[in-house]
Each structure stands twice: as structure tokens, then as C-alpha cells.
Amino acid sequence: GQNIDQPTEMTATEGAIVQINCTYQTSGFNGLFWYQQHAGEAPTFLSYNVLDGLEEKGRFSSFLSRSKGYSYLLLKELQMKDSASYLCAVMDSNYQLIWGAGTKLIIKP
Amino acid sequence: IAGITQAPTSQILAAGRRMTLRCTQDMRHNAMYWYRQDLGLGLRLIHYSNTAGTTGKGEVPDGYSVSRANTDDFPLTLASAVPSQTSVYFCASSEGAGGPYNEQFFGPGTRLTVL
Numbered sequence: 001g002q003n004i005d006q007p008t009e010m011t012a013t014e015g016a017i018v019q020i021n022c023t024y025q026t027s028g029f030n031g032l033f034w035y036q037q038h039a040g041e042a043p044t045f046l047s048y049n050v051l052d053g054l055e056e057k058g059r060f061s062s063f064l065s066r067s068k069g070y071s072y073l074l075l076k077e078l079q080m081k082d083s084a085s086y087l088c089a090v091m092d093s094n095y096q097l098i099w100g101a102g103t104k105l106i107i108k109p
Numbered sequence: 110i111a112g113i114t115q116a117p118t119s120q121i122l123a124a125g126r127r128m129t130l131r132c133t134q135d136m137r138h139n140a141m142y143w144y145r146q147d148l149g150l151g152l153r154l155i156h157y158s159n160t161a162g163t164t165g166k167g168e169v170p171d172g173y174s175v176s177r178a179n180t181d182d183f184p185l186t187l188a189s190a191v192p193s194q195t196s197v198y199f200c201a202s203s204e205g206a207g208g209p210y211n212e213q214f215f216g217p218g219t220r221l222t223v224l
Contacts, residue, residue, distance in 0.1 A: 031211075043152070045213070045214075087152070089151075
């Protein structure tokens, strides 16, 4: 079966750095996405990785290792507005997204 | 403002009733999707459409039907609602159906309660 695993909840302090991990087992791989979802709102796109390595976009970076079936999202200089759920999704061989349950990130002052 | 709209925002429905959730996008995207989101679970794909005139079944299609008569609209119908269909429903669209062009844009969601 197909499976995406990520921690259910994480807590971090404003101004700090946090790393959210995602491991996956899917039938085929056509890229990995990270989305942000604030409570009661729709998911919004953060990043896309299809090749191994680090993609940096401002305060957010995403890393991929295809051989390990592993990705992480790195958030730097945390702000209170970063409190949200972060969803990891893998595009499988049918070009459909398989979603993890999401990691709820709580930022404390 | 370009984007995706969904209607209604929320709905309480008696079991056994028929219900259509509406979704419209104005980005001229080829692909559209319907997901349900339940607490503790990832988004699950119900149905999708890679282009106008075609539809396909996702992970959890039973009890739901869709149509794609044109590029902009992708309604989701529950023929006879059951309590297990209580969920938040998201419509999404993407320019294409693969690769980096498959960034999906989501509507605001419909919160459906079936009693």
C-alpha cells in the first residue's frame, strides 16, 4: 500500500528553527509537495521537490532524498503566523497526490 | 479575483437526501479534483477530471458522482447522503495533471454534516 508518515504535532518557539519530517512509500514517484493549512482554511502550496537536494524559498526550505523515501520542511525565524498544519504529499505513478495526515505546528512566544 | 469558489460554505443535511456541492474556477485549469478531509486523516481524493469531458475515480469514490461539462465547473453529487459522508470537502484545480504544473490550488471548502 501507499503510505505517507509525518509527526502529528510539533511545538517550537518564536524566532527558532523547526524541521518537519516526512517519510513515504508509494507506487512510483513524480515529486513531493509541501502545503500549509491554517485552521479552517484551504491548503496553500509551499514547495515542490522532484530531484534530490535542498530547495530554498525565503524562510522555508524543503529537502528530498528519493533513495531514503524522505523529505523535510525547514522553517527558519519562526513567526506566530507560521502556526498551522503542514501537509506532505507525494505524486504517484498515476500523477495523483497521496497525502499525509499533516503536522500541526504550534508556535509559542 | 482569479481562483476557485465553492458553494455552499456549510450545510447540514438529513440522511438519504441528495446534495450537490458546487465548484467553479476561473483560471482555465485543465485538471480539477474533489477531496474530503477528516480529522486525523490526510486529504483523500474522491474524483478527478484531467480535462473537460473526462472524469476518473479516486481513492474513495463510493456514494459520490461528478461531471465535467466545461472547463470551469466540477460539481460533486451525493445521491443519498449517509452520516459517514460528514466531512470537509475541498475542490482543487491544476494547470495540468503531472509534473511541476500540477501545483494544486484549493477552494475554501464546504463543511458538510449529515444527520
